[in-house]
Amino acid sequence: MRVLAPSLLRAALLAILIAFLVSPGWxxxxxxxxxxxxxxxxxxxxSLLTLTLLHLRIVAIATMGAVIVAVTLAILVTRSxxxxxxxxxxxxxxxxxxxxxxxVLALAVPALGFGEKPTLVALFLYGLLPIFENTLTGxxxxxxxxxxxxxxxxxxxxxxxxxxxxxxxxxxxxxGIRLSVVISLAxxxxxxxxxxxxxxxxxxxxxxSNNIAFVLQGGLIVGALAVLIYDGLSAIERAMARRVxxxxxxx
Amino acid sequence: xxxxxxKLGVVIALxxxxxxxxxxxxxxxxxxxxxxxxKSMLAALxxxxxxALIGLMVLAAAVILLKTPALLRLVTxxxxxxxIALFIGMAATHLTPPENTYARVSPASGFxxxxxxxxxxxxxxxxxxxxxxxxxxLLLLVTLGGAAVILMSGLWDGxxxxxxxxxxxxxxxxxxxxxxxxxxxxxxxxxxxxxPLGILCHRVEPLRAGVLNTLNLIQxxxxxxLFGILIAPLGWIAVHVPGAAAIGVRGIGAAPAFLALFLxxxxxxxxxxxxxxxxxxxxxxxxxxxxxMTDLxxxxxxxxxxxxxxxxxGIRIVLVQNIGLATxxxxxxxxxxGVFVFQGIGQTAMDLVLLGAVPTVVLAFAAAxxxxxxxxMTTPSRNQGRTA
Numbered sequence: 001m002r003v004l005a006p007s008l009l010r011a012a013l014l015a016i017l018i019a020f021l022v023s024p025g026w027x028x029x030x031x032x033x034x035x036x037x038x039x040x041x042x043x044x045x046x047s048l049l050t051l052t053l054l055h056l057r058i059v060a061i062a063t064m065g066a067v068i069v070a071v072t073l074a075i076l077v078t079r080s081x082x083x084x085x086x087x088x089x090x091x092x093x094x095x096x097x098x099x100x101x102x103x104v105l106a107l108a109v110p111a112l113g114f115g116e117k118p119t120l121v122a123l124f125l126y127g128l129l130p131i132f133e134n135t136l137t138g139x140x141x142x143x144x145x146x147x148x149x150x151x152x153x154x155x156x157x158x159x160x161x162x163x164x165x166x167x168x169x170x171x172x173x174x175x176g177i178r179l180s181v182v183i184s185l186a187x188x189x190x191x192x193x194x195x196x197x198x199x200x201x202x203x204x205x206x207x208x209s210n211n212i213a214f215v216l217q218g219g220l221i222v223g224a225l226a227v228l229i230y231d232g233l234s235a236i237e238r239a240m241a242r243r244v245x246x247x248x249x250x251x
Numbered sequence: 252x253x254x255x256x257x258k259l260g261v262v263i264a265l266x267x268x269x270x271x272x273x274x275x276x277x278x279x280x281x282x283x284x285x286x287x288x289x290k291s292m293l294a295a296l297x298x299x300x301x302x303a304l305i306g307l308m309v310l311a312a313a314v315i316l317l318k319t320p321a322l323l324r325l326v327t328x329x330x331x332x333x334x335i336a337l338f339i340g341m342a343a344t345h346l347t348p349p350e351n352t353y354a355r356v357s358p359a360s361g362f363x364x365x366x367x368x369x370x371x372x373x374x375x376x377x378x379x380x381x382x383x384x385x386x387x388x389l390l391l392l393v394t395l396g397g398a399a400v401i402l403m404s405g406l407w408d409g410x411x412x413x414x415x416x417x418x419x420x421x422x423x424x425x426x427x428x429x430x431x432x433x434x435x436x437x438x439x440x441x442x443x444x445x446x447p448l449g450i451l452c453h454r455v456e457p458l459r460a461g462v463l464n465t466l467n468l469i470q471x472x473x474x475x476x477l478f479g480i481l482i483a484p485l486g487w488i489a490v491h492v493p494g495a496a497a498i499g500v501r502g503i504g505a506a507p508a509f510l511a512l513f514l515x516x517x518x519x520x521x522x523x524x525x526x527x528x529x530x531x532x533x534x535x536x537x538x539x540x541x542x543x544m545t546d547l548x549x550x551x552x553x554x555x556x557x558x559x560x561x562x563x564x565g566i567r568i569v570l571v572q573n574i575g576l577a578t579x580x581x582x583x584x585x586x587x588x589g590v591f592v593f594q595g596i597g598q599t600a601m602d603l604v605l606l607g608a609v610p611t612v613v614l615a616f617a618a619a620x621x622x623x624x625x626x627x628m629t630t631p632s633r634n635q636g637r638t639a
Contacts, residue, residue, distance in 0.1 A: 085258070
């Protein structure tokens, strides 16, 4: 769907988001009707911009870690020497997804204390699964004829991996990363229940002081970030898929 | 006969050795919030029991290390799991001074590592054995039954998590009921609405993109925010719509939690219904039309049964997700196991966190296994791999 309207909408969303973060005061009249008499309509216990940057940082670090580990593991279990681990790793991914994020977060606290660390660990562990699953799918569903051709051209195992398998699997891997980032963006807000500095702080402050405006602005910032990042990554994915010359179905 | 090692076995055996000999088995604390002292197996158990347990672990490690039949590995995992479950209870009794109700004994890293290692072993041997769906459910029931028997026997009563439970048994079951009601109720509502909506989206092409995009957008709102945002409109409805308050619609509590879970559940149900219906082979539909089936007959006789595995996969995603998300409901007074998690976080009482987290994980895990089995039973050909 290459129409102009969605891109314009996105640009507008980005502009509003930046305006809100840089100068939240402009939006006060919009949020004022939501709060009781003298309650503040704009989060006043810290800068929204700083919290947003911290939020993005924690998600970025966790996602980078998850990408490195998940892709490496997926490559290992799809090589011949790691094949024994393949069936188990599949069922582990399935089991891992049944762990609720709050539980992962709460269980990481005894080991790591309060603050950013348990949040990072929870985001990392939770982010692993979609990336690992998609990398596996990408690497195990390559067309046999392509692999034959690569082998026939006399490529070594390493060359095949880096020149054929990974580039072809890249769109599917990226789809996994995208999913993982969106989940992490939302899950990071829960991190504020264990005192991590994220946008969750705004929402929780709102819940505690019965201030809907806080809840709304915290939630909408995270939502807008998720939509924009999701779209950005989708665009990269499409470009990659075009480059490898196959519009294959991603999940 | 030459000795051959099992590659995965090497990893698991290393975990077992580490968990048995290096990592502490139990933690002893003088009361529920002070930092604890770690106790190795030898320190945590009577000498005879400790030696027996270490011997058993070494034996298990040997079985795991070598290439042994999958069934033997499964039995080893089961015996070892039962053993650590029994001995951690014994450690609690052994470490707690008599008549002391403040002291807390909880499983330490060694216990969790062993639990993880044997669970890994069990998962691997089950994967290799490829049991039929109902056998998997049976295994689940046996495991849960075993845990229930130990719980009722009182063997674990000395453990900190059960000390926390003992003080609030009534509340625990009340919150458990609320948790399940929230997760299942919102799933039920989502299926009631999502299935027809999915069918409609399948039939009416122009509707599809709009509905799916809207539902996608809802998913990007973080759960705690969505729960919070719904407080306002529901509060307004409770005050202004006659009768709403009487049926339980309130600004805080279960109503916004229910509605939030319902909204999150819609996307997987609708999307999978659309994907499932789109995947029905054209020939099947043509044949049905050919023998003169009406649209409605075709829907219920051909399309829905063929799409069922994919729709059920959506329902599985929703159920597992809802059981996890229902913990957040506690933040807005909606109850559920999250009450203990957040209370525990607030009081830095990790045993209380566990009291909320462990049942949630068990519930989600059991739901996943049962629904996976159901999905496999409804899939006509035994094709592996998940859909959607």
